[in-house]
Amino acid sequence: MQQFLNIVNGETLANGSGRWIxxxxxxxxxVWSQIPxxxxxxxxxxxxxxxxxxxxxxxxxxxxxxxxxxxxxxADLIERDAEKLATLEVRDNGKLRAEMLGQVRYxxxxxxxxxxxxxxxxxxxxxxxxxxxxxxxxxEPLGVVVCITPWNSPLxxxxxxxxxxxxxxxxxVIKPSEFTSASTLAFVAxxxxxxxxxxxVNTVTGYGHEIGAALTEHxxxxxxxxxxxxxxxxxxxxAAAKGMKHVSLxxxxxxxxxxxxxANLDDAVKGAISGIFAAxxxxxxxxxxxxxxxxxxxxxxxxxxxxxxxxxxxxxxxEATQVGPITTRPQRQKVLEYIAVAKDEGxxxxxxxxxxxRADLADGWFVEPTIFGDVTNAMRxxxxxxFGPVLSIIPFEDEEDAxxxxxxxxxxxxxxxxxxxxxxxxxxxxxxRAGTVWVNTYRAVSFMAPFGGYKQSGLGRxxxxxxxxxxxxxxxxxxxxxxGVPNPFVLR
Ligand code: NAP
Numbered sequence: 001m002q003q004f005l006n007i008v009n010g011e012t013l014a015n016g017s018g019r020w021i022x023x024x025x026x027x028x029x030x031v032w033s034q035i036p037x038x039x040x041x042x043x044x045x046x047x048x049x050x051x052x053x054x055x056x057x058x059x060x061x062x063x064x065x066x067x068x069x070x071x072x073x074x075a076d077l078i079e080r081d082a083e084k085l086a087t088l089e090v091r092d093n094g095k096l097r098a099e100m101l102g103q104v105r106y107x108x109x110x111x112x113x114x115x116x117x118x119x120x121x122x123x124x125x126x127x128x129x130x131x132x133x134x135x136x137x138x139x140e141p142l143g144v145v146v147c148i149t150p151w152n153s154p155l156x157x158x159x160x161x162x163x164x165x166x167x168x169x170x171x172x173v174i175k176p177s178e179f180t181s182a183s184t185l186a187f188v189a190x191x192x193x194x195x196x197x198x199x200x201v202n203t204v205t206g207y208g209h210e211i212g213a214a215l216t217e218h219x220x221x222x223x224x225x226x227x228x229x230x231x232x233x234x235x236x237x238x239a240a241a242k243g244m245k246h247v248s249l250x251x252x253x254x255x256x257x258x259x260x261x262x263a264n265l266d267d268a269v270k271g272a273i274s275g276i277f278a279a280x281x282x283x284x285x286x287x288x289x290x291x292x293x294x295x296x297x298x299x300x301x302x303x304x305x306x307x308x309x310x311x312x313x314x315x316x317x318x319e320a321t322q323v324g325p326i327t328t329r330p331q332r333q334k335v336l337e338y339i340a341v342a343k344d345e346g347x348x349x350x351x352x353x354x355x356x357x358r359a360d361l362a363d364g365w366f367v368e369p370t371i372f373g374d375v376t377n378a379m380r381x382x383x384x385x386x387f388g389p390v391l392s393i394i395p396f397e398d399e400e401d402a403x404x405x406x407x408x409x410x411x412x413x414x415x416x417x418x419x420x421x422x423x424x425x426x427x428x429x430x431x432x433r434a435g436t437v438w439v440n441t442y443r444a445v446s447f448m449a450p451f452g453g454y455k456q457s458g459l460g461r462x463x464x465x466x467x468x469x470x471x472x473x474x475x476x477x478x479x480x481x482x483x484g485v486p487n488p489f490v491l492r
Contacts, residue, residue, distance in 0.1 A: 001032070009199045046203070054141065072115045088186055089104070096322075113447040114447075143222035221243070251456065252411060253286065301373050323389060332365040334388070335387070347374055375392040
């Protein structure tokens with residue numbers, strides 16, 4: 001049994017509560033590791049360490065160029081340990097090793113990108129209508145940033161926050177998901193080796209309603225950078241408002257993946273599959289609503305169903321496996337409940353719809369790749385995030401109809417368009433209310449590309465150059481060059 005410990009102020013923190021949270025391997029269903037059930041005292045210690053590191057000491061006085069070099073060193077260490085970190089993620093969340101290794105091997109690019117940006121954040125000297133004044137701006141760090149992450153891609157989603165916030169000169173306290181903390185704790189151990197001063201990056205594991213809430217409400221915290229479900233995101237938003245904290249919220253989605261009759265159907269079918277069955281549908285950007293033009297609806301539904309039926313379910317560690325288990329036992333239950341809801345609502349189950357009947361998968365939390373036809377956009381299965389391998393296929397008539405259906409949701413995280421027409425690609429991209437639109441591709445992300453939600457999919461953007469300003473505040477400095485102070489009773 002492996003046990004992982006928190007890191008606070010550069011040192012591992014003894015498990016003060018003496019209580020451990022078990023982490024179960026989603027493929028075997030057995031406990032494989034434990035993490036501390038953190039306490040409010042642990043949260044207090046982590047915030048104190050982050051606050052002190054950001055207010056005095058080497059990090060507070062470090063030049064952005066040196067900060068950037070540390071981020072580059074960290075990137076080298078991630079590269080060295082990628083296999084180990086990816087393996088921890090697979091044990092915790094059951095996603096394919098091929099996917100997690102790809103993600104971890106890509107992380108260094110984020111740290112190098114934002115490391116390079118650290119010393120390119122320039123304030124400005126302002127033109128002035130007041131000739132006796134010299135006025136300039138500075139971009140200053142916010143302070144302590146709490147990063148709260150979900151279980152589906154722990155290190156990738158942490159990195160989307162951490163690389164930018166550190167480049168901007170902030171410090172961090174991380175609360176990973178109770179289900180998948182191991183890789184985060186192993187990763188944060190690398191900061192000391194990379195040469196980061198103590199206290200710059202700290203962790204507190206535990207339950208969201210205890211530790212997450214304590215961190216969010218703490219008066220010394222300047223910002224909460226959150227990724228998770230929309231209900232939790234709203235609770236975090238409300239708690240943060242009490243202390244007037246900055247927030248960024250990366251929440252759920254019900255993304256439309258839209259196939260027109262002029263699309264290359266071989267590509268579009270693969271795009272539909274990758275949109276929903278990759279990562280067993282446990283992806284915020286899952287293309288869970290497949291909108292298909294009515295003239296090709298039958299053909300596409302049949303081809304997607306036949307393709308999905310060939311997906312190899314199995315051990316996520318095996319290279320041949322294409323669909324792994326659901327990450328947590330309660331999440332599998334939720335997915336099965338949504339399948340029942342879809343059947344009750346009158347959707348036609350074209351594929352799957354149950355736990356696979358295979359002895360070699362019996363210990364894991366599998367759900368068969370599931371496809372529903374005859375779905376209307378008003379059904380719960382088309383409106384609510386399932387976060388599992390469940391696809392709803394919805395017919396549409398023309399561009400206007402596709403836009404109407406696609407935008408008819410509280411969410412707005414991502415959308416896909418499959419078409420051979422450049423005119424249509426532009427028109428649809430402009431009309432869709434989503435933070436990311438893919439044309440003739442799906443599920444692409446990059447450190448260079450801003451990511452975030454419209455509507456209830458969230459607030460703020462991660463990645464891309466502008467993301468660093470989410471962790472900076474602008475100060476304007478006025479220097480009076482005139483002799484004497486004029487009339488003190490009027491605004492200057
Ligand atoms: P979740 O239940 O909302 O949990 C997210 C994180 O919040 C976890 O660390 C959780 O801790 C913590 N938490 C729970 N209650 C809290 C509270 N009262 N105060 C502060 N923190 C609290 O989400 P999840 O089930 O882990 O992840 C799946 C969701 O994440 C899906 O909705 C998915 O769409 C979304 N997601 C969004 C993006 C994006 O970039 N937009 C990316 C990936 C996932 P515990 O684990 O201990 O409960």
